[in-house]
Amino acid sequence: MKLIVGLGNPGRIYxxxxxxxxxxxxxxxxxxxxxxxxxxxCRAKVGLAAVSGxxxxxxxxxxxxxxxxxxxxxxxxxxxxxxxxxxxIYDDLDLPLGKIRLxxxxxxxxxxxxxxxxx
Numbered sequence: 001m002k003l004i005v006g007l008g009n010p011g012r013i014y015x016x017x018x019x020x021x022x023x024x025x026x027x028x029x030x031x032x033x034x035x036x037x038x039x040x041x042c043r044a045k046v047g048l049a050a051v052s053g054x055x056x057x058x059x060x061x062x063x064x065x066x067x068x069x070x071x072x073x074x075x076x077x078x079x080x081x082x083x084x085x086x087x088x089i090y091d092d093l094d095l096p097l098g099k100i101r102l103x104x105x106x107x108x109x110x111x112x113x114x115x116x117x118x119x
Contacts, residue, residue, distance in 0.1 A: 001055040003081045004029070005044075005072055007090040007113040009065050021091040022113075023060050030058055042074030057081070069116030088117060 006026030014020050030037065030047055035058055037045040044059040057079060061071035076086060090113055095101060107118070 001057055001079055001081055002085045002087065003057045003059065003072075003075055003079070004087045005059045005061065005068070005075075005089065005117075007065060007068050007088060008060065010062050018091050018093075018097070019065065022089040025089045026058055026060060042071045042078060044071040044075065046075070065113040066116055068113045069119060072117050088114065090114060 004026065006022035006024075008014065008020035008023030009017070029035075033049055033051050035047040035049040035056075037047045037058065037060060039046050039048075040062070041059075043063055044061045046060075047058045049056050049058070057075065059071065059075055061068045063070060072086070072088070075081065076083065092101065
């Protein structure tokens with residue numbers, strides 16, 4: 001099983017904030033594949049699905065960004081998911097709006113959500 005985590009901050013006040021890009025991307029992916037976030041696990045809204053034969057666990061931590069690592073650590077442990085099967089979607093203010101970057105390793109770049117996950 002693969003874990004895809006979208007980072008953001010909970011609450012309507014943050015819903016359209018650039019910092020919630022992870023939540024918004026994950027919501028879009030979920031809509032495309034008819035995946036519902038219908039359970040709470042490890043302080044995160046989660047949805048399970050199979051896409052192209054691959055089991056996926058989608059998660060949106062219910063904590064504020066700087067505590068996202070708590071949910072991610074709990075979910076990877078609970079489901080036995082190795083870090084090599086973890087994808088984290090988040091905003092990166094070092095990139096121009098609309099640009100994406102995929103990478104397998106590196107630091108947090110000062111992003112508090114990623115720092116929480118890495119630590």
